[in-house]
Amino acid sequence: xxxxxxxxxxxxxxxxxxxxxxxxxxxxxxxxxxxxxxxxxxxxxxxxxxxxxxxxxxxxxxxxxxxxxxxxxxxxxxxxxxxxxxxxxxxxxxxxxxxxxxxxxxxxxxxxxxxxxxxxxxxxxxxxxxxxxxxxxxxxxxxxxxxxxxxxxxxxxxxxxxxxx
Numbered sequence: 282x283x284x285x286x287x288x289x290x291x292x293x294x295x296x297x298x299x300x301x302x303x304x305x306x307x308x309x310x311x312x313x314x315x316x317x318x319x320x321x322x323x324x325x326x327x328x329x330x331x332x333x334x335x336x337x338x339x340x341x342x343x344x345x346x347x348x349x350x351x352x353x354x355x356x357x358x359x360x361x362x363x364x365x366x367x368x369x370x371x372x373x374x375x376x377x378x379x380x381x382x383x384x385x386x387x388x389x390x391x392x393x394x395x396x397x398x399x400x401x402x403x404x405x406x407x408x409x410x411x412x413x414x415x416x417x418x419x420x421x422x423x424x425x426x427x428x429x430x431x432x433x434x435x436x437x438x439x440x441x442x443x444x445x446x
Contacts, residue, residue, distance in 0.1 A: 292316050292327040301336055305345065320344040368405035372396075376411060377419040389416045 291313040296302050309315040309324055316327045318335060321344050325335050335341055376396070380389050393411040400406035411419075 289314055290326075290328045296329070296332065302332065306332065369408035372405045372409055373411045373415070374419060374423065377416045378424055380416055381420045381424065386413050386416055386420075389413055 292308045292315065294308070296316075297306050305319045307317040307319055309317050314327050316325045316332055317323070318325060318341065321335075321341055323335075325332055376389070376392065380386055380392075390412050393409065397406050397409050
């Protein structure tokens with residue numbers, strides 16, 4: 282008796298719209314029989330039950346937590362005036378501003394370590410801790426709002442109507 286051919290499920294794009302799979306389920310390019318988990322960076326056989334089982338794994342739950350709770354991933358930052366009271370925070374902020382203006386944020390991972398070693402005798406450098414996540418958040422949550430406020434103030438001061446006679 283000939284063997285019965287197994288049914289081969291293909292990836293369905295409508296699965297991406299389901300709340301359980303939204304945001305992380307992607308198709309695998311070139312292989313319609315597999316799905317890709319963007320959180321775990323793994324391929325899954327494109328069967329609905331296998332994808333549901335993957336949702337329940339501890340690996341997936343651990344990797345998806347930072348994406349599902351946006352408040353958990355936030356770093357609480359002080360305002361620019363509060364930062365000025367700590368020398369290492371001033372140094373971190375100045376370096377973040379330099380990175381934002383001149384180069385890639387990825388460079389801060391190495392630059393922070395070099396600055397700490399190069400200025401080991403400095404109190405500010407000994408407490409210095411700045412990597413790309415903190416640098417990005419400093420730029421977005423501290424420097425961005427500060428310079429936006431300064432820019433709006435400058436625009437308001439220069440946009441007074443002129444009277445022509």
